[in-house]
Amino acid sequence: MGSLPPSDSPLRVKLVGENPQILLEGEPTLRRGLLDWNVFHVEHQLGRLRADLRRVLAQRNAALRQGGARVSAWNPAFVDLSDQITAKREDFHERWRSQFRSLAEDFAFLDGCDLFFDRGWPKDTGLLDVLERGRSTEIQRGQTLAGAHRADIKISREGSPSRLSRGQAKVAVCLLQLAAERVHRMTGLAPSLWLLDDVDAELDKGTADRLWRVLGEPDAQQLISRLSTEPGGIDEGSTMPDTMFHVEHGTLKP
Template sequence: MPKPCITAITIHQFRNIVSAQLKTAPVNIISGDNGSGKSSLLEALYYLSHLKSFRTSKTQRLIHHDHDHFILNSTISSDKDTHNIGLQRTSSHEQTLKLNGEPTKAQDIAYHLPMQFIDTQCHQYFTGGPEKRRQYLNWGLFHMKHSFLSTWRACTNLLKQRNAALKLRQLNDLDCWDHQWIPLCESIHEMRESYIEELNPIFIRLIKELLNTEYPQVELRYQAGWNSDKPLALLLQERQYKDAEIGYTQLGPHRADLQMFINKRPAQDYLSQGQMKLSAYALKIAQSILQKESIGKSPIFLIDDIQAELDSSKQDRIIQLISELHNQCFYTALAPNKLLQSLNGNMDITQFHVKHGEFLIGSDQHTIQSSPEKPITH
């Protein structure tokens, strides 16, 4: 069995899912018409790990109509033991988190439940703004470098203090904040730079295979958020009056980026949207390979509509690469039979069919019985 592995998930009043208790397998296929609730299951799983939706920032949209809260519970098998994670979120934004029946913190849930999500818009990892790419770096370092989270939080808190001084034009206070902030910026830069050095060869191997084209030079290029060839203290001093005019700090790790280059030019100058999607898959798979090689733990994959805009051979190879990680996967599909063929039928697979938020299991489509609402204390 993959580690970690969700063995059971209970969902109450989330989106169009009123109530469902699902026993899950290492590989899970969720089929159904558009709007049936396929993506809502992935969204519930994602929320359980990340404590946010990949579709909306408005809690009320996640709660089933005529209710004021939703509840998610899961049982997770890890290397040594089993964990129960419970979450309740209300329309008034109150949130309760529990791990094995005890109140817990978001980072503890994220640690026990690492999760990768890939959907039909994944090409935007390269064509969109840098925020998602920074999140990608931070997620990888959170799971591989124990010191990263505390360093990042301290850095973010000090940045807020620095920005507050800039807005008030208290420039004499900047030296005090920079004395504490700059070493944290440099530490984050060093961790990110080292991470990309490890990630790059894995990504390059995957991208060349998936694109089936031999480019003379393919690389991920990390940008620190400032010209790292110069002291950050000097650059900040040179820009302090410009920063004061706009009221925030323009240089630092909060402005970092990660770009794919081909022949020393941005990849989007060369690649189609379909090829950019393949590149995004390579990015996520490479990160998972590195994580497994480094800490022996691979994330759970949530893949929404892998069949969209990818030909059969590319789908097959992506599924094979993910399968080689021996991690748990949840796939949504309009055509599950084709997906089953790609999986070769040699894995422990559970099929769910969704209709109007209700789940049916297996080829004979038995309805999964709904259950009364459960507390999140178990």
């Protein structure tokens, strides 16, 4: 299923908050969730497919914990659902990757970086073959070790994980969100609502200015909080009309 027309699109909210580097350094569940959240708005069938996969995966894991005698009965459904989900993820990833690489060109510390997708089992190998070969290990561990539920995305340079500072990781996460927004807009979706919390923190002025310029590209509503009152950054980088409020001792003033 393709995207819904803009008038019927659900409100999408994109957040860049405290410690965004956790997305890049934390558990794969976080990155898989970001991927699937973005895929869902283009391929609405993904929600049902994920629910079906969770159900079949639970049954397959239960069979493994019971010695594996009935695990083969769940393999066809598990493989089929993993293949369907992976196809949708790969299609979105190719477009997402292209937009990310375009945005990253403005930031020297991302030179040579790329956005990679790990589908959850080796490339050029059928999932059923992987499951059959790994059955004894799966029975020993009592869980399914390959499939769409183990997918991941990562920013890498020449195949090795990129080492980014906290500020650089924040920029990378912003660019991931912006790249996904570009893909969504190209499919006809309405603009997202952006929640941006102290984006300037841990960035030098030049990097902050470049980031605000690209953040100002989408014609979307942005709610921005920042601790600094220094000029520059958003004031110079954004072309959108804005209203500024100041909070002092719990009082909000224009």
